[in-house]
Amino acid sequence: MTPVATQLGRKGRWDMETTRQNRRRAFTRAFTLVELLVVIAIIALLISMLVPALANARRQAMSVKCKANMKQCYLGMSMYADNNKDWFAPPDLGYPEHPADKCWPSVVFAAIKLKPLPEIMLCPADDEPLAGHSFILNDHVIKRQIRRGKTGGGGISSSDIILMGEKKTDRGDFYMEFKQEGSSEFWQLVEKYRHGLQLGSNYLMLDGHIEAKAPKEAEGGLDPWDIPATQPVGPPPP
Ligand SMILES: [Zn+2]
Numbered sequence: 001m002t003p004v005a006t007q008l009g010r011k012g013r014w015d016m017e018t019t020r021q022n023r024r025r026a027f028t029r030a031f032t033l034v035e036l037l038v039v040i041a042i043i044a045l046l047i048s049m050l051v052p053a054l055a056n057a058r059r060q061a062m063s064v065k066c067k068a069n070m071k072q073c074y075l076g077m078s079m080y081a082d083n084n085k086d087w088f089a090p091p092d093l094g095y096p097e098h099p100a101d102k103c104w105p106s107v108v109f110a111a112i113k114l115k116p117l118p119e120i121m122l123c124p125a126d127d128e129p130l131a132g133h134s135f136i137l138n139d140h141v142i143k144r145q146i147r148r149g150k151t152g153g154g155g156i157s158s159s160d161i162i163l164m165g166e167k168k169t170d171r172g173d174f175y176m177e178f179k180q181e182g183s184s185e186f187w188q189l190v191e192k193y194r195h196g197l198q199l200g201s202n203y204l205m206l207d208g209h210i211e212a213k214a215p216k217e218a219e220g221g222l223d224p225w226d227i228p229a230t231q232p233v234g235p236p237p238p
Helices: 003-082 104-112 139-143
Strands: 135-138 162-166 201-205 210-213
Touching (some): 003 135, 003 162, 003 201, 003 210, 135 139
Antiparallel strands (some): 135 162, 162 201, 201 210
């Protein structure tokens, strides 16, 4: 073999080797990129599974805290009832006729040494509610003369009568109004989705138990806060 052929042969082998190495490097780079994409896809999948679960857990936690606040409210109202012939709250102390800190909670919660508009009147899922409170008292109960331990008209159980619920954030009302003519502000005042579509909102019942109720919009036209009209309307409590 001539020196030139030897030189060409070596160059040819060198070119082939270089090509093989380049291909190997390219394959390695491509493989790493695929791996990276797979890892990213798995992370994205995990996040998409975790985020709704965490959001759901947060909603559940806020609903539990809301119920705990309602329970404290019930304890305060029960102590008020102890000294006021079983009335849970005084009538006609609403907003805006009275400043928010002079409405019925200021009278009721003084019995348990709380400030006029305490934090137990707040739902953690209610962001900056008007007049500094989240809960609204069922005025039908007061105007229908239903006190602690009583039942509603038609024998409706105290466990089925709403004493307090959640109000809409942009309303300052302290009472879910009772209207003599039978109309109701239920649709304007009551928040039915405070804790989401599944949990609905929380309700404090007359017997002291608290339950989450999903909205029943199918009842359209009926006010579930109203007591059957067989219950007479009497003079307001003292
Ligand atoms: Zn709530």
